[in-house]
Amino acid sequence: MAWQTIQKPVHNPFQRPTEAHQPVAAQPPPALADYAATRATFHWDQARAALHGLPDGGLNIAFEALDAHLDTDRADQLALRWLGRDGQVRDFSYRQLAALASRFAHLLQRLGVAPGERVFSLLGRVPELYVTALGTLKAGRVFSPLFSAFGPEPVRARMEIGDARVLVTTESYYRRKVAPWRAELPGLAHVLLIDRDGDTAPDGTLSLAELLADCPDTGGLTATRPDDMALLHFTSGTTGRPKGAVHVHEAVVVHRLTARYALDLHPGDVFWCTADPGWVTGTSYGIIAPLVIGASLIVDEAELDPTRWLGILQDQQVTVWYTAPTAIRMLMKLATRDERGIFADYDLSRLRFLASVGEPLNPEGVVWGRDVLGLPFHDNWWQTETGGIMIANYRSAPIKPGSMGRPLPGVEAAIVRHTAGAVEVITAPNNAGELALRPGWPSMFRGYLNEPERYRKCFVDGWYLTGDLAQCDADGYFWFLGRADDMIKSSGHLIGPFEVESALMEHPAVAEAAAIGIPEPTAGEIVKALVALKPGFAWDEALQRALLAHARKRLGPAVAPRVIDVRDNLPKTRSGKIMRRLLRARELGLPEGDTSTLESDER
Amino acid sequence: MTRDEIKTIALQELIGVAADLAGETIPGDAQLRDEFDLDSMDILNWVSALHKRLGVDIPELDYPRLVSLDATADYLLERL
Numbered sequence A: 001m002a003w004q005t006i007q008k009p010v011h012n013p014f015q016r017p018t019e020a021h022q023p024v025a026a027q028p029p030p031a032l033a034d035y036a037a038t039r040a041t042f043h044w045d046q047a048r049a050a051l052h053g054l055p056d057g058g059l060n061i062a063f064e065a066l067d068a069h070l071d072t073d074r075a076d077q078l079a080l081r082w083l084g085r086d087g088q089v090r091d092f093s094y095r096q097l098a099a100l101a102s103r104f105a106h107l108l109q110r111l112g113v114a115p116g117e118r119v120f121s122l123l124g125r126v127p128e129l130y131v132t133a134l135g136t137l138k139a140g141r142v143f144s145p146l147f148s149a150f151g152p153e154p155v156r157a158r159m160e161i162g163d164a165r166v167l168v169t170t171e172s173y174y175r176r177k178v179a180p181w182r183a184e185l186p187g188l189a190h191v192l193l194i195d196r197d198g199d200t201a202p203d204g205t206l207s208l209a210e211l212l213a214d215c216p217d218t219g220g221l222t223a224t225r226p227d228d229m230a231l232l233h234f235t236s237g238t239t240g241r242p243k244g245a246v247h248v249h250e251a252v253v254v255h256r257l258t259a260r261y262a263l264d265l266h267p268g269d270v271f272w273c274t275a276d277p278g279w280v281t282g283t284s285y286g287i288i289a290p291l292v293i294g295a296s297l298i299v300d301e302a303e304l305d306p307t308r309w310l311g312i313l314q315d316q317q318v319t320v321w322y323t324a325p326t327a328i329r330m331l332m333k334l335a336t337r338d339e340r341g342i343f344a345d346y347d348l349s350r351l352r353f354l355a356s357v358g359e360p361l362n363p364e365g366v367v368w369g370r371d372v373l374g375l376p377f378h379d380n381w382w383q384t385e386t387g388g389i390m391i392a393n394y395r396s397a398p399i400k401p402g403s404m405g406r407p408l409p410g411v412e413a414a415i416v417r418h419t420a421g422a423v424e425v426i427t428a429p430n431n432a433g434e435l436a437l438r439p440g441w442p443s444m445f446r447g448y449l450n451e452p453e454r455y456r457k458c459f460v461d462g463w464y465l466t467g468d469l470a471q472c473d474a475d476g477y478f479w480f481l482g483r484a485d486d487m488i489k490s491s492g493h494l495i496g497p498f499e500v501e502s503a504l505m506e507h508p509a510v511a512e513a514a515a516i517g518i519p520e521p522t523a524g525e526i527v528k529a530l531v532a533l534k535p536g537f538a539w540d541e542a543l544q545r546a547l548l549a550h551a552r553k554r555l556g557p558a559v560a561p562r563v564i565d566v567r568d569n570l571p572k573t574r575s576g577k578i579m580r581r582l583l584r585a586r587e588l589g590l591p592e593g594d595t596s597t598l599e600s601d602e603r
Numbered sequence B: 001m002t003r004d005e006i007k008t009i010a011l012q013e014l015i016g017v018a019a020d021l022a023g024e025t026i027p028g029d030a031q032l033r034d035e036f037d038l039d040s041m042d043i044l045n046w047v048s049a050l051h052k053r054l055g056v057d058i059p060e061l062d063y064p065r066l067v068s069l070d071a072t073a074d075y076l077l078e079r080l
Helices: A035-041 A043-048 A061-065 A094-110 A126-136 A151-159 A171-184 A206-215 A251-260 A280-293 A306-315 A325-332 A341-345 A363-373 A452-458 A497-505 A541-555 A579-586 B003-017 B040-054 B060-064 B071-080
Strands: A080-081 A091-094 A116-123 A142-146 A164-169 A190-193 A229-235 A243-247 A269-273 A296-300 A322-323 A353-355 A379-381 A414-418 A422-425 A433-437 A463-472 A476-484 A487-490 A493-495 A509-522 A524-533 A563-566 A598-600
Touching: A043 A251, A061 A126, A061 A280, A080 A094, A080 A126, A080 A151, A091 A094, A091 A126, A094 A126, A094 A206, A094 A497, A116 A126, A116 A171, A126 A142, A126 A164, A142 A151, A142 A251, A142 A280, A151 A164, A151 A171, A151 A243, A151 A476, A151 A541, A190 A206, A190 A243, A243 A341, A269 A280, A269 B071, A280 A296, A296 A306, A296 A379, A306 A325, A306 B060, A322 A379, A322 A422, A325 A363, A353 A363, A363 A379, A414 A487, A422 A497, A476 A541, A487 A497, A487 A509, A487 A524, A497 A509, A497 A524, A497 A541, A524 A541, B003 B040, B003 B071, B060 B071
Parallel strands: A080 A296, A116 A142, A116 A164, A142 A229, A164 A190, A269 A296, A269 A322, A322 A353, A353 A379, A524 A563
Antiparallel strands: A080 A091, A229 A243, A414 A422, A414 A433, A433 A463, A463 A476, A487 A493, A509 A524
16 A cells, blocks of 8 residues: 655644644744755754864763753753663763763773773663763773673674773673683773672672772863764674774764754653664664753663553653664554554653654554554664764654655765766666765764775765665655665664674584575564585484574574574575575575576575 | 473473573573573564463563563463
8 A cells, every 4th residue: 555645734733643642731843844944054064063062173972962061050950860670760960970971981091991992881771881881982982882682702703893991791791791702802901890799700800880989070081083983883794794883973963963853852852762772773862862962861771561661651751752663563563543552541742753763664653653652753764884863754844654754954865876886876766776875974984993995895986885775756755675785684783694604604513504584573584594514414403403502692682593494505606605685585485586696506 | 280380381482482591590580581681582482482382362561571480480370
């Protein structure tokens, strides 16, 4: 079916579209009132000028997020409310969070961590994670978050590539995911545990709380420059180890601008971003952007639990909610327009704006938001390399359900075809091609750490190639079609087949392995692996279970394959490259496409 | 079925979902997500395996109750 564009009422754009809700307090006008007019006159220098900055042209993300508020009446406003899994609540004002960040910044100096060196976190959503992130940025050191559902191998690969100097984690994560190989990473000078117990603590670890107690709670700021490295976010590759995308302090220009334009965040808003800071969304929008704006950030330690989530939206009076398609699809099972189920028991009238990111939100999800929550979801698009939202549906503009929207003011996007070092822009609407961006936005990644060649390959003929296939309609709305490569998108997270295959190849029975994404209604895709065995091994349930166990132990649930099957041989090109695309097409019964490079087929 | 039998079945099906747990000692009160690295997809798969094995309907809203083996056994005992 064709989905109808959701028009925003012109006479009163702030009125709720359904009558099911009580009247609400006056709402602020959209931060981006007129897309076309703003886009026509926009310059990045205006966005830069909106920040405080440091003397002599310096810029520091943590200063913008915290210290810049301290001489305003926002200083004692709620900056972060942490909701513990067991019902505990901890509040931090801007002043308190700034003081904690100062302590952490001093600690890094005392530990002898040099500016630019990397501080990793391997934590759930606990207050220490936010202190680590902001304190590291304040100190001019580089913050690199790891997702806590990674197994030991993804953790190790990222810490090796990032040359980790400090790790902040829990005793349990340390024992399970780091201690077994720590001796092989001599550069890791300090492991700080948030729950270190003096009697039983592992050797070579320090207590974060004890060390922080000793540090001053003011100062600690390093006057970073706009192009100093601030964040290192890992992303997976199709052929090779994960890549560390380098982001600089100037990225905060885009964090602030997109928080306003794409998320409609205003000072004083109660903002809930459900993404985990182990991924780029959870850092850019789950820590930095809302604080720069002067909003109050809600952090929930627990995983998705519909009753709990509705309770949070109601009780915390959330006004702007940024979540992901996997979560929305789970919630969609619980209510429809006519059968509102538990949604009928909650007052969600404080919600003003809903946004979604991670993978394309099905049009059903956009409309479900309108029908059940009283507001449509606004899908947007970006990726680790872009550092911030690039293409979005806006509060003041019509939504086309299923579309990622239109490029931010200041962002030039195009659909291109690229052949042998040249890029041709496809201007005719509704033609498929690769989504490309014109370099120059301030949060653009500035490199893959120590991999200049892989970085260079992302840029062709003056365009950054995103690896996503899309098309653009006559109104300038972009529509996602799929990946241009073999990357797998599961629960909104990009998983590199190479990392999965490498772990499987470590098993003595495996001769060849291929990882592909297969559709799954909730997660979007799940990882399936196909293996060929070495001579002398026979496929049976025990071996299948052993391989599944092996992969989970090394990779963790976020990356490990959920299904493993066997083939006698995997299809390969003449150069010996496994043709994942062909395997996937066969799995899904799709056309096989161009198989002219096929050398040896599967059996 | 006794509570112990149910708990054994819950553990078997859990290992079916997360093969790396085979051979692990899982205390009945251990928080599965945290201490044994289970994610939301694992819980979904576990629920559907329990449904298949025991014929018990587990509504989405109840998933958060399946935090440990003990809690899951208690919950299933109520529903059987």
